[in-house]
Amino acid sequence: MGAATQARPARPLLAIEGVSVELPTPRGALRAVAGVSLELAAGRTLGIVGESGSGKTMLSRAVARLLPRRAKLTGAVHFDGHNLAELDAEALRRLRGRSLAFVFQDPMTSLNPVLTIGAQIIETLREHLGLDRSAAVRRAIELLGQVGIPSPDQRLRQYPHQFSGGMRQRVAIAIALSCEPKLLIADEPTTALDVTVQAQILDLLAREQRRRGMAMILITHDLGVVAGRTDEVAVMYAGRVVERAPTHILFKAMRMPYTQALIAAIPKLDAPPHTPLKAISGLPPDLTRPSEGCAFAPRCPYASGRCRQSPPPLTGSGAQQFACWHPLEPAVATAP
Amino acid sequence: MRTSKAAIVGAADAAAELWAGFAKFGWLFWLALAWIGWIVLAAGLADLLPLPSPTDMDMLERRAPPSAAHWLGTDRLGRDMLARLIHGGRISLTVAILAPLIGLLIGGALGILAGYFRGLLETVVVGGVDVLLAFPPLVLALAITAYLGQTVANLTYIIGILSIPAFTRVARAATLSLAKREFILAARAMGATELRILLRELLPNVILPLMAFFLLAVAVTIVVEGALSFLGLGVPPPAPSWGGMIGEGRESLETAPRIAFLPALFMFLTVLSFNVVGDTLRVLTDPRQAAL
Numbered sequence: 001m002g003a004a005t006q007a008r009p010a011r012p013l014l015a016i017e018g019v020s021v022e023l024p025t026p027r028g029a030l031r032a033v034a035g036v037s038l039e040l041a042a043g044r045t046l047g048i049v050g051e052s053g054s055g056k057t058m059l060s061r062a063v064a065r066l067l068p069r070r071a072k073l074t075g076a077v078h079f080d081g082h083n084l085a086e087l088d089a090e091a092l093r094r095l096r097g098r099s100l101a102f103v104f105q106d107p108m109t110s111l112n113p114v115l116t117i118g119a120q121i122i123e124t125l126r127e128h129l130g131l132d133r134s135a136a137v138r139r140a141i142e143l144l145g146q147v148g149i150p151s152p153d154q155r156l157r158q159y160p161h162q163f164s165g166g167m168r169q170r171v172a173i174a175i176a177l178s179c180e181p182k183l184l185i186a187d188e189p190t191t192a193l194d195v196t197v198q199a200q201i202l203d204l205l206a207r208e209q210r211r212r213g214m215a216m217i218l219i220t221h222d223l224g225v226v227a228g229r230t231d232e233v234a235v236m237y238a239g240r241v242v243e244r245a246p247t248h249i250l251f252k253a254m255r256m257p258y259t260q261a262l263i264a265a266i267p268k269l270d271a272p273p274h275t276p277l278k279a280i281s282g283l284p285p286d287l288t289r290p291s292e293g294c295a296f297a298p299r300c301p302y303a304s305g306r307c308r309q310s311p312p313p314l315t316g317s318g319a320q321q322f323a324c325w326h327p328l329e330p331a332v333a334t335a336p
Numbered sequence: 337m338r339t340s341k342a343a344i345v346g347a348a349d350a351a352a353e354l355w356a357g358f359a360k361f362g363w364l365f366w367l368a369l370a371w372i373g374w375i376v377l378a379a380g381l382a383d384l385l386p387l388p389s390p391t392d393m394d395m396l397e398r399r400a401p402p403s404a405a406h407w408l409g410t411d412r413l414g415r416d417m418l419a420r421l422i423h424g425g426r427i428s429l430t431v432a433i434l435a436p437l438i439g440l441l442i443g444g445a446l447g448i449l450a451g452y453f454r455g456l457l458e459t460v461v462v463g464g465v466d467v468l469l470a471f472p473p474l475v476l477a478l479a480i481t482a483y484l485g486q487t488v489a490n491l492t493y494i495i496g497i498l499s500i501p502a503f504t505r506v507a508r509a510a511t512l513s514l515a516k517r518e519f520i521l522a523a524r525a526m527g528a529t530e531l532r533i534l535l536r537e538l539l540p541n542v543i544l545p546l547m548a549f550f551l552l553a554v555a556v557t558i559v560v561e562g563a564l565s566f567l568g569l570g571v572p573p574p575a576p577s578w579g580g581m582i583g584e585g586r587e588s589l590e591t592a593p594r595i596a597f598l599p600a601l602f603m604f605l606t607v608l609s610f611n612v613v614g615d616t617l618r619v620l621t622d623p624r625q626a627a628l
Contacts, residue, residue, distance in 0.1 A: 064525060066521060066524055066525055069454065069455075093527045093528075093529065094527060095527070096524070096525055096526060096527035097525065097526035097527035097528075098527060101525065101526065102522065102525040102526075104518045104521065104522055104525075105518070106518055109517045109518040109519060110518040110519050110521075110522045111519055111522070112519045112523075112536075112537055112540070112541070113519075113541065114540040114541050114544070115536070115537075115540065123536070124526055127527070127528075127532075128526075128527065172522070175522075175526065176526075
């Protein structure tokens, strides 16, 4: 396996190819993810941005096949030499945690309330790395120290309810990092936290990522979170990637009107009082009733007849790709 | 020096914590626990206690009032009431604890599996539980005792089987809400096996409501066992059980109501105590669950 990666160094750590996820609902199949393809090289950070229900969480779960039981997954997920979409359950289980780890949105519920923090970390270490008890305890203390938990040896014996939200998320990160994964998927890791804690957690994730050289997918609805913390951003809408670009290009020269609307919707701190927020009018589309054309057309100020008839393919040159019939001119987009 | 000081502070802390714990439960809880403690201890050590035989009849001392020889008097066949109450408690408590234990083990396991795996298993388990609930319990008790005989073991099995549905429902309901929590997903994401998720993540959480329910089930079982014994479906005479004693005492209600009321009082206090303890523990485990 090591030889294979050396022979083809260009091969990315994670390659998502044409992944779709369908969820059965009483109103018919819901296409949460519709043919998404993305790549991520080792040690890089990819931001996935989108509104609630845009399929970003389902896409991240699809990577490790952590979908609801009745969900249907199609496409291929190549990760570190395996196709996770077809790997047998036992082999997949051994990859989870060890090579591929998750941090979830709500630290209030992502830790088991009746087990001590120590038990939760130590069991993971012993299970995956085969450490004996005392080695696992030492490693757990070290990990908690690395994620910034004071007096980790005492905190080890405490239960989750004795920790604050930010501290719990740090513990969740310590558990995720415990086996030195090659890829960390952080699904809205700061959404449930205080604003003051958010930056600390994001900085912690960025620091540990650099130090360990792992790849990271940062999922968020907040463009402010991905700015400056990711190498590349994929914007999702209605289960599709509608624009994908290196972060600095996306913020300066976005081509897709949806991205522009998302960036415009960020409240400005220096705006004069009573400035109306530029909300995106309308609602995200009903994914059980896919539209014929571009899913954003009903809310798009530039939409034409063509937009409502056929969906635009993801096109573009080089690193930047977008799915739009009437892409913004980079010069126009940079105008205030 | 520093360590001894720390130890003293630690001991003081522990004592304060103990007292805080004591005060938190309230005096009713401790009274109830004390009654359960003494009745379990007395029933367990019944053979070692200096008590008269519970089955020896003294025809000259029938329905005798309390005296130095018979602290709580005698029943209509001249048997010592206190001895019979304690020996009867032994049978009543054995059934009352073992029968819900059957329900706890089988019902709890079925409920957790059904609530976690859902699908066909859940349909079958819920259906089976509904069938068991719809079956008239008295007819089942009659049928089993008629074919297999009236023994303490059979009585335990009957009540145990009848308690399975309730435990299944409690375990399934708790599992359903827990399985949606992110920590189960997090465990799966960290590569936990299904067995590990069931035993390490779910079980310690589900066991809290199950244990609280178990104590309430013990209380209910004492009453059910009493009712079955009263109807003559329980432990066969001359072995005493509280329900059987109430049944026998019924014939002397006019002359010596004490004979029926004493076992009834014992049963009442024991049932009440189990209910109080069970309720206190349930309240204690509930808010924490809701808060997390």
